[in-house]
Amino acid sequence: MSPQQKALILPEKRGDFEVGSRRIPSPGAGQLLVKVQSAALNPIDYKIKDTGAVVTHYPAVLGMDIAGVVEALGEGVQNFRKGDRFFTRFAPVCIGSTLVYRLAHGKRNNDFTAFQQYTLTVASFTAKIPSNESFDSAATIPTGLDTALVGLYGNHYGAGITPPWTKSAAIHESKKPIAILGGSSSVGSYAIQLARLSQFYPIITTASPRNEELVRDYGATHFFDRNLSGKQLLAAIRKVTRGPIRVVYDAISLPETQSVGWELLADNGTLVLTLPASVEEHEGKGRKTIQTFGNPHTPENEELGRNSWARVEKWLSDGTIQPNYYEVLPNGLEGIIGGLERMRLGQVSGTKLVAHPQETQ
Known part of the structure; x- marks a missing residue:
């Protein structure tokens, strides 16, 4: 060589x-x-x-x-x-x-x-x-899955959801709604698949109409056009679920998508972002934003990363993750x-x- x-x-x-x-x-x-x-x-x-x-x-x-x-x-x-x-x-x-x-x-x-x-x-x-x-x-x-995973399950850089490999996980998230903005992005696609693994329902996502079939293949149960305003999307989602949406994952995190995610978020809910926050938390009701950081090697993410990477080969082999x-x-x-x-x-x-x-x- x-x-x-x-x-x-x-x-x-x-x-x-x-x-x-x-x-x-x-x-x-x-x-x-x-x-x-x-x-x-x-x-x-x-x-x-x-x-x-x-x-x-x-x-x-x-x-x-x-x-x-x-x-x-x-x-x-x-x-x-x-x-x-x-x-x-x-x-x-x-x-x-x-x-x-x-x-x-x-x-x-x-x-x-x-x-x-x-x-x-x-x-x-x-x-x-x-x-x-x-x-x-x-x-x-790697990067897409790590970012989605830490954003959902991380206690420091995420929403702190119980990971799906934990025995009690299904008790925590089963039949709870989640919204994922930008479901056809790399991070969004893995967030959808992890939400399915955690038994969220409905799994609501936004994307361009040409990617509707794609996000449904990943596990989204309800699709909406990404061009809808926050108010339009909120009205459409209320026809799907009356349950409070306590986790919104904004895989795009531009100011306009953050505004939509903030409107969707229930009291005391968490808006997970991949970029710095442009919404103001003092706007109310205990809602908060978290900018995720998906590197599994950082001390805050190390245990979560070690547990997830130990499972990735099996997830791919059995089709759990596409x-x-x-x-x-x-x-x-x-x-x-x-x-x-x-x-x-x-x-x-x-x-x-x-x-x-x-x-x-």
Whole structure:
């Protein structure tokens, strides 16, 4: 194997991506060297480029979600062997109020990111890919599922719902309504599936009309056009359920969707957001907002993340969780540049974009 690899490099703050070469890292204790077969794109990737936020050292290699093959094992790694297929996530973590882009227990550096042909990861918080799933489908899962899961079940960064693998979970959530705004997004789709697993009913979601069948396949019981106003949506939902909606998950979290979610929310309910709140909690009745942070490696999420990642392979194998629909971008790492621009322009809906780093020319 050549000591060099291809990588998608951001050379400077707010610079332009370019494909270049960098060394292939060696795994340390507890680490795996991964040959990246599929890397999924996330909104944070173009936001880092556009705003210069999060990353502090350049040149930088970005990317959060991968699926690949174990190429080499570091000292002390158990339960993996060379050739295993698995998927994992790299993520920014929160230190105080500051986001720092790094992986789990190590310092942030380009050896631990997705947009390259080989990368390092730690052996924990990964899952093997069951035989019924591809590298591409598996790569769509980590960030979206983690964000949905922490937003619903996290006690610090979420609504604090009892997780579905807890024996008493069904007692808590069965037949309670939930609203998920943006159900065709990656996060929204996993929030719908987890709501189904937690036995919420009805599971109410919004999306564009062309994605109605998609969100119903994920488990939504009631669909409404995302263009309805808060008052229109509230009136429509009252025809479906009179029960108070104590959890609204806004997977989009723009000011206009937050306003809708706030109107839907019952007294003492929680509006889960993926972006900072634009609604004012003092507007009343004990309602609150929570901006979720789905990194399973943070101390507040670690136990929840460990429990959920231990179940992901089975969830995929038995169909409890369905990966996102996806589109494979052409031209390997080069294709990520155009894919991120499409995402920035709002031209991607109901689909996760995936690149194949090994196809880079």
